[in-house]
Amino acid sequence: MKKKMIMLLAGSLMAMSASSAFASFADLELIRVVYDRNGLEVATDLGSISSILAAPSTTIAENFSAVANATGFVSYFALDRSTNQMWTSGKTTASSVVTGGNVAMNSFRSGSLNTYSLYNTQGGTNYTGAASMINSYKNKISATQGTFAGAINFATRLNSEASLTNLATAPIIQNLYFFKNGLTNVAADKFGVSALVPVTVVVPFGFFVNSAVTAQTCTAGLIGNYATAASQCDTAPAKGDGVLGAASTITNISREEATLIFSQSVADWSDLGSYFTAQPVVACLRHAGSGTHAALDQTVMNSGWGNNIANTETAGSIWFNQGSSDMMKCINGNSTASTNGSLIGAIGYADADQAIGAAKISQNVKQLKYNGFYPTRTAIRNGLYDFYTNAWLYTNPAIG
Numbered sequence: 001m002k003k004k005m006i007m008l009l010a011g012s013l014m015a016m017s018a019s020s021a022f023a024s025f026a027d028l029e030l031i032r033v034v035y036d037r038n039g040l041e042v043a044t045d046l047g048s049i050s051s052i053l054a055a056p057s058t059t060i061a062e063n064f065s066a067v068a069n070a071t072g073f074v075s076y077f078a079l080d081r082s083t084n085q086m087w088t089s090g091k092t093t094a095s096s097v098v099t100g101g102n103v104a105m106n107s108f109r110s111g112s113l114n115t116y117s118l119y120n121t122q123g124g125t126n127y128t129g130a131a132s133m134i135n136s137y138k139n140k141i142s143a144t145q146g147t148f149a150g151a152i153n154f155a156t157r158l159n160s161e162a163s164l165t166n167l168a169t170a171p172i173i174q175n176l177y178f179f180k181n182g183l184t185n186v187a188a189d190k191f192g193v194s195a196l197v198p199v200t201v202v203v204p205f206g207f208f209v210n211s212a213v214t215a216q217t218c219t220a221g222l223i224g225n226y227a228t229a230a231s232q233c234d235t236a237p238a239k240g241d242g243v244l245g246a247a248s249t250i251t252n253i254s255r256e257e258a259t260l261i262f263s264q265s266v267a268d269w270s271d272l273g274s275y276f277t278a279q280p281v282v283a284c285l286r287h288a289g290s291g292t293h294a295a296l297d298q299t300v301m302n303s304g305w306g307n308n309i310a311n312t313e314t315a316g317s318i319w320f321n322q323g324s325s326d327m328m329k330c331i332n333g334n335s336t337a338s339t340n341g342s343l344i345g346a347i348g349y350a351d352a353d354q355a356i357g358a359a360k361i362s363q364n365v366k367q368l369k370y371n372g373f374y375p376t377r378t379a380i381r382n383g384l385y386d387f388y389t390n391a392w393l394y395t396n397p398a399i400g
């Protein structure tokens with residue numbers, strides 16, 4: 001059976017569609033909560049539950065990087081108090097089971113109203129606050145301290161949330177279960193029906209550079225090290241085993257170099273070291289609000305590590321791009337005067353799986369290592385590559 005897929009990218013601070021720009025946390029909205037029981041709580045209104053289930057695909061970007069994976073949990077829920085229908089996340093191996101009856105459901109309905117009110121104090125579709133707040137999800141709804149503890153039976157209530165501890169090494173998979181009537185006392189109707197299957201995955205990003213960006217490196221001795229003289233390549237002082245090669249396209253960018261470049265703190269490549277071939281730096285960025293831009297800000301710039309990311313376009317040195325295709329053309333040196341690209345000192349960033357070498361789009365583009373590593377699964381799993389964000393991929397088994 002062909003399954004419908006819905007992807008929600010983590011990483012953007014503000015991105016949302018025009019139709020959801022004035023949405024608020026309320027009934028019949030699918031709400032995702034990522035929280036640390038002793039820290040912060042980040043909630044996102046993902047949109048109308050009926051639209052998410054019916055649409056061919058939906059992409060929503062947002063930021064929850066304030067919650068550490070090691071101590072974080074993720075949970076999903078939606079409610080229709082007029083019909084007592086409810087949706088909640090659970091394990092893929094077995095359905096959660098509602099308790100049934102007025103008391104438990106009424107507690108859930110009451111608690112959710114308090115949580116909606118808290119979340120709506122910040123406006124829009126995103127909320128960040130302390131999990132210790134009296135009306136937080138943790139205190140009003142969660143299976144450990146909130147109303148799910150009564151609305152879902154003891155054996156399955158903790159299934160409503162999943163730990164993010166192992167997110168960097170393995171996907172986290174939950175089902176979204178639908179309950180036609182949370183008040184039911186009919187035993188067979190207390191079991192949820194699978195509505196959506198969310199799979200948590202990692203989305204890596206990478207740095208790309210125009211092949212005209214060159215530097216001198218050692219070809220013998222301290223191979224790969226930047227240098228301006230053969231003696232700097234020696235494996236020991238005055239050993240004489242070092243060889244300095246001719247300038248060639250760079251293969252790596254460090255975090256320090258990236259923060260200097262994308263904060264517009266350097267104007268020429270040689271400002272990073274005299275081993276770089278002197279030429280103006282052309283920094284290609286995504287617009288604020290995109291998930292890719294936020295991923296750079298959160299994981300590389302770290303919201304001000306060193307310097308803040310540039311926010312003003314400057315002709316010839318800082319260019320903002322609408323999407324990955326425009327980004328690659330910017331790095332490729334495409335312009336009104338050079339529509340097929342040109343050799344310039346351009347550098348940028350995008351999803352790591354970008355095609356390079358394509359005529360008129362990326363024939364001048366090379367992918368870079370970041371801090372010595374390419375964005376591979378092995379590097380991410382072993383904590384060697386941290387320019388990535390988390391994503392949720394949804395499948396709806398009911399739609400062929």
